Amino acid sequence: MSRQLWSFHGGIHPPQYKELSNQRPIAQSSLAAELVIPLHQHIGQSPEPIVQVGDYVLKGQELAHAQGYVSAPVHASSSGTVVAIEERAIPHPSGLNALCVVLATDGEDRWLEQQLDERHYTAIEPSHLRNLIRSAGIVGLGGAGFPTFIKLNPTGRVIDTLILNGVECEPYITCDDLLMRERSTEILAGIKIMRHALQAGEVLIAIEDNKPEAIAIMQQAIANEPGIEVVSVPTRYPQGGEKQLIKVLTGKECPSSGLPFQIGVVLNNVATAYAIHRAVNHGQPLVSRIVTITGDGIKEPRNLEVPIGTPIQHLIDQCGGTSGEIERIIIGGPMMGFAMHSSAIPLIKTSNCILATRQPEQPAAPEMPCIRCGACAEVCPVELLPQQLYWHARAKEFDKTQEYDLFDCIECGCCSYVCPSNIPLVHYYRFAKTEIWSQEREKEKADQARKRHEFRLSRIEREQAEKEARLALKRAAVQEKSETPDKGEAEKQALIQAALARAQAKKESQQEPPKNTAELTPAQQRIIDEADARRQRLDAAADTPRKEAE
Secondary structure, rough: OOOOOOOOOOOOOOOOOOOHOOOOOEEOOOOOOEEEEOOOOOOOOOOOOOOOOOEEEOEOOOEEEEEOOOOEEOOOOOEEEEEEEEEEEEEOOOOOOEEEEEEEEEOOOOOOOOOOOOHHHHOOOOOHHHHHHHHHOOHHHOOOOOOOHOOOOOOOOOOEEEEEEEEOOOOOHHHHHHHHHHHHHHHHHHHHHHHHHHHHOEEEEEOOOOOOHHHHHHHOOOOOOOOOOEEEOOEEOOOOOOHHHHHHHHHHHHHOOHHHHOOEEEEEEHHHHHHHHHHHHHHOOOEEEEEEEEEEEEEOOOEEEEOOOHHHHHHHOOOOOOOOOEEEEEEOOOOOEHHHHHHEEEOOOOOOEEEEOOOOOOOOOOOOOOOOOOOOHHHHOOOOOOOOOOOHHHHEEEEEEEEOOHHHHHOOOHHHOOOOOOOOHHHHHHHHHHHHHHHHHHHHHHHHHHHHHHHHHHHHHHHHHHHHHHHHHHHHHHHHHOOOOOOHHHHHHHHHHHHHHHHHHHHHHHHOOOOOOOOOHHHHHHHHHHHHHHHHHHHHHHHHHHHHHH
């Protein structure tokens, strides 16, 4: 009995081109001489480096420790020496640089001794399983990069359905297809661990019907596993989107700005399940992933298992190099990927595809004015109004774009794909989102500055009030002291006066009559008398102006 399926609005059927890379088995990438390992490889806060330049590290050794709840650690992808911790170009639509640990490999690829929990996963508490998954640095490998341990923490909610996303609906990409075909047993082991961590009811493994080999192999792997089912879904882009796939498999609508666990569903990628198996059952952190290297610009397209931090050019060279003049190199698929300005940029955890396209013989059609045909609205899987979003984003009316639910846009590119005017609609939406985020950050900074200023003013007012209070207390104390007779001070003044009186008495008692004044001659006495008379006249003359002034 086939399972009932639902449908989602819109969607398109672009050419697949998957046959370019799905004809060869997965191969191991050769080790590059230098690995550039970005610290920010996931949604959330970047981890903090815990190594220094000059340190020798082993494969699997932690290079940066998670900071905050929504964060994940980063580990060395091979053994070697840390030669730099600096900003380098990373795979990001902005083209900006970010902090990276640069590792010069020693060619030995030696693993750090693993601290493996020997217990069977069923004997490990779900919370401890989540901690093991977090310490292994595992994030969503489907492209979003959300820390996996958070998805496996339902916070008390009952999870009815665990969905494993093997849809891989974007053209060219085949890494999940080859993983399911070659490593189905390991994927199933990871699925069981996730199911135990979530205490989930049923498990659905969704695979598009354009992957018959993967469907058959996964069905064989789960043949004796009750509660786990492989579901073949019609090929339709963007069926691999989280909310779209949940709708197709369960008929449930994930609320706008909500999360799947709110409706009893958790969705993870099949590559994430494989990484969880390696972490829990083998003690190996996430240091490599399978990547599709494809496009008409690659001589030998194929899938490689690649150490995180390997330069893109190293992988292109391993696939025979380029064929013809390359127009651009895209990280991801043609619909949701973004072009890179350099082939020296490293591969990260969320890089599932490297797409190299040749210079077209005919130039691309120029962008034309919107003709209001409504084709973009017909194919939008989120049922937005792309035309209105475009007008408001172009006019920089960012408040209006939010009124039209800009942040519900998953940037799938369906609207741009069908636009007859060749308008790069998704570019406008990304621009609007970036500007809104920038404004929010500026507003947050301004609010913080205002709060700091208000705190400073309140501190100054408080300190001034405290100072005035202290001065008032001092003035009151002085006034009280002046109004209250001080016996000690009076006694002190009396002692001083007595001492002065004694000094004056002693001085008077020591006075002697002038010497050599006895037995004067009349002439000598006359001279003395004349001098006394002059002195009296001078004293009298000096007293006259003082009396007049009085």
